[in-house]
Amino acid sequence: MRKSAQNHETLKQKLNPERMPRHVAIIMDGNGRWATRRGMPRAIGHRAGVSTLREIVKASVELPIEVLTVYAFSTENWRRPQDEVLALMQLLVEYLDLEAENLRRNNVQVRAIGQVEDLPLEAQEKLAAVARLTSANRGLVFNLALNYGGRAEIIRACRTLAGLVQEGRIRPEEISPEVFSNSLYTAGLPDPDLVIRPAGEMRLSNFLTYQAAYSEIWVTNTFWPDFTRSDYYQALLAYQRRERRFGGL
Numbered sequence: 001m002r003k004s005a006q007n008h009e010t011l012k013q014k015l016n017p018e019r020m021p022r023h024v025a026i027i028m029d030g031n032g033r034w035a036t037r038r039g040m041p042r043a044i045g046h047r048a049g050v051s052t053l054r055e056i057v058k059a060s061v062e063l064p065i066e067v068l069t070v071y072a073f074s075t076e077n078w079r080r081p082q083d084e085v086l087a088l089m090q091l092l093v094e095y096l097d098l099e100a101e102n103l104r105r106n107n108v109q110v111r112a113i114g115q116v117e118d119l120p121l122e123a124q125e126k127l128a129a130v131a132r133l134t135s136a137n138r139g140l141v142f143n144l145a146l147n148y149g150g151r152a153e154i155i156r157a158c159r160t161l162a163g164l165v166q167e168g169r170i171r172p173e174e175i176s177p178e179v180f181s182n183s184l185y186t187a188g189l190p191d192p193d194l195v196i197r198p199a200g201e202m203r204l205s206n207f208l209t210y211q212a213a214y215s216e217i218w219v220t221n222t223f224w225p226d227f228t229r230s231d232y233y234q235a236l237l238a239y240q241r242r243e244r245r246f247g248g249l
Contacts, residue, residue: 008230008233011234011237012233014233014237015233015236017063019239019240020240021192021193021216021236021239022066022190022193023065023067023190023193023194024067024068024069024193024236025068025069025192025195025207025208025211025215026056026196026197026198027071027196027197027198027205028052028053028070028071028224029071029199029223030198030222030224031045031049031224032084033223034223034226035048042084043084043087043088043091045225046087046091047091048225049224050095052226053070053095054099055228055229056068056229056232057103057140059232061107061108061140064139064140066141066190067141067143067192068140068143069113069145069192070142070143070145071148071205072144072145072148073088073114073146073148074145074147075115075148089120089123093122096130097126100130100133103130103133103142104134104137107137107140108137108140108141108142109134109137109141109142110127110130110131110142110144111131111142113143113144113148113153113185114146114148114149114153114185116146119147123146127144143185143186148185148207150206150210151206153185153210154209157183160183161180180210181210184210184211191208191214191215192208193216194215194217194236194239195215195217195218196219196232198220198223198224198227199222200220200221202219214246214247216239216242216244218235218238220234
């Protein structure tokens, strides 16, 4: 066993299965900077980031984590150069092509959250196909946040509930936190217990804005392509050492 693999296992053995977060959310940041610092195109960084994603999904299945949500493409990412956006969309299709059967076999249920209808048609079709393929799985729920923005999600939920009020199907005073949560893309899922942010940035960047209100946040300076199982286990161990009070004492 290689030294790095030994380190992974040592950290993994320290985890308390009874204090595992149900839902982990990850902002996959730093791909472009990782590539730029190596004198490579940003697209190479995104490709390296996909390799990291494969490993973290495997680790989540093994632990097991109930829900893993990754920030793959934000509503603001359309502002990037067109060639980078096209490369990201093609990489998404390629990833789903290569991983679909592995995800099905490992009991992973794939979902897409965000304004998926605005993605290129090929990406929409591939996402729908993999979602159908894995829909019967009852292991890890794997959310790909694509063309996703937390504020846009909240506005969408408000419009949905306003329409129900207008139709007389619900009264305004019946809109509780539970009802509102069930109008979000993550309806039926627990809120994220832990948000992991690689690349050193200290912000949520419009990710799960409502759901992450009481999430524990763990930040590392490591860029996403260099993020390993050891980093993941360290984040989980840090989470397990924290006391969650949700505004209480």
